[in-house]
Amino acid sequence: MLVINNVTMPAPNAYEVSEADVDSENTTRSESGVLHRDRIRGGIRKIQVTWRVKESSARQILAAVSPAAVSVTYLDTQTGGNRNSRMYAGDRKMTLVQHRNTLADPLWDVSFSLTEY
Numbered sequence: 001m002l003v004i005n006n007v008t009m010p011a012p013n014a015y016e017v018s019e020a021d022v023d024s025e026n027t028t029r030s031e032s033g034v035l036h037r038d039r040i041r042g043g044i045r046k047i048q049v050t051w052r053v054k055e056s057s058a059r060q061i062l063a064a065v066s067p068a069a070v071s072v073t074y075l076d077t078q079t080g081g082n083r084n085s086r087m088y089a090g091d092r093k094m095t096l097v098q099h100r101n102t103l104a105d106p107l108w109d110v111s112f113s114l115t116e117y
Contacts, residue, residue, distance in 0.1 A: 002049065003073040004064040004114075010057055014050040014111075017077040019043050045085060047074055050111040058094060058108040065089035065112065072114055087114040 002009040024038040051061060064070065069086055076083035090113040097107040 001075050002047075005067070005070050007060070007064045009061060009064065010051055010053055012049045013052050013109075014048070015075075016048040017074070018046050018048070019078070020046060045076070045083070045087075045116045047072070047087075047114040048111070049114070050109060052097060052107050052109050054105065054107060058110045061110050062092055062094075065092065065114070069117065070114070074114075085116045087116050089114055 001011060001015065019042075021039050022041040022044065024040045026036075026038040028036050030036065051057070053061070066089075069088055071084065072087045073082055073084045075081075092110070092112040095109040095111075097109055
């Protein structure tokens with residue numbers, strides 16, 4: 001479902017694809033509230049993804065998104081097919097999940113967004 005820099009990621013627990021537009025600095029609202037929009041690019045994909053994984057997999061996932069730009073092949077929910085994009089990772093979040101009241105083999109929730117350049 002998700003390949004980052006030619007590394008196949010584990011199956012995520014949550015996966016959400018959204019689209020955004022970029023407006024120029026000339027986009028403004030008038031005093032009467034009317035939007036004067038200058039859209040310069042549309043359809044920028046953003047993927048929000050979360051895994052619940054063991055520490056070794058968490059390290060693999062985070063290492064894959066450590067470069068400033070990554071190649072991402074992902075399931076595009078708009079087309080239903082795979083799409084390849086150059087993306088960057090937003091803030092990465094790791095949350096320790098206590099598993100069976102022991103930290104001997106803990107699980108981590110790893111989440112971040114990937115945004116198209």
